[in-house]
Amino acid sequence: MVRPNMALADIGTDHAYLPIWLAKQGLVSRAIAADIRPGPLQSAQQNIRRYRVEELVSTRLSNGLEEIFSVEADDIVIAGMGGEMMIQIIENALWLRQKEKRLILQPMTSIPELREYLAKRGFAVLREQAVVEDGHAYSVMQLQYAPEKIIMDSLYPYIGKLDAATEDNREYMRKVITQLEKKAGGLSISGKLEEAAALKNTAEKIRIKMEKER
Ligand SMILES: C[S@@+](CC[C@H](N)C(=O)[O-])C[C@H]1O[C@@H](n2cnc3c(N)ncnc32)[C@H](O)[C@@H]1O
Incomplete structure (x- = not known):
């Protein structure tokens, strides 16, 4: 979901595996591995x-995007955090509201609340x-600030832009139905x-969508 050759900021990077992997693959021009806690940043360093990617990947102590400037990042990843925390981080970084930027989110909790917030603020899901992994289904979405592209239907808060085309997507949908x-x-x-x-009724609609798109 990260666009090739762009500048990346990975917020809540922990071990920095994602920016390191992208740098190793030659997929980013540079990357900031950011975390609110010094401990994870040490292991990131x-x-x-x-992995010898010092030239491309640097670390930054930062609460959300507070210490990251707009010119430093085209694609911003926030993964493995709760939806409420993501809302706070996005709400505090007004510079994300630019068409050229992309947000890549992989939330762990409060996902309907996060999707509704993003739509209300004008962030459209381009891909999902x-x-x-290890029997757990996660969803990853790529967003752009584009209020005109937002399409909200009754299923959107629950499954976003997922279709039922892959087994992993269907597994995620089954998880949502159960919840x-x-x-x-x-x-x-x-x-x-x-x-x-x-x-x-919503659960039933997701089931019907899965049968139709199989
Ligand atoms: C569970 S780890 C996720 C690591 C990695 N992103 C992943 O998906 O595997 C969450 C990380 O987010 C960091 N974190 C929590 N709140 C944060 C905030 N407001 N700003 C930056 N980092 C934060 C934590 O310190 C922790 O290292």
Whole structure:
């Protein structure tokens, strides 16, 4: 999802494996591996030296994008963090609202809230793809500030732009269906029948979409 030969900022980089790998593959012109904690940055620095990419990858202590300038990054990755934290980081970096930039997000939690926030702020999903790793399904999305490209339907908060074309995408959809049905069950028990019915309906729509697109 990172465009070739662009400047990358990896926010919450931890070990810096992603910028190191991209640098090794010759896929980035330069990269900043940023983290809010000094500990991960130390291991990032060690890894950068170990894989001999010091010329291309530097580290930066930064809360979100606070210490990153717009000219330093074309593509901004935020992966492996909660959706609420991503919202905070994106809300505080107004320079992301430029057509040339791309945001690449792989959220762990609060994903419908994140998708709704992004749409409200004018970030359109250009591509989305799920990946299954160790039995867990994750979704990765590439976004551009492009309010005119936003298309929101009732399934969008739950599956974004995923289609059912790959087994990994279908696995992610099955996970979402399970979560929706579980939540609907809880709502039914507490007497919130209308809300429960709406979630069950959404789960059913995802199931139909999967059958159609298989
Ligand atoms: C679970 S790791 C994810 C590592 C890597 N991005 C990945 O996907 O494998 C989350 C990292 O985000 C960092 N982090 C949390 N909040 C942050 C913030 N506001 N700004 C920058 N980094 C943050 C943490 O210190 C931690 O190293």
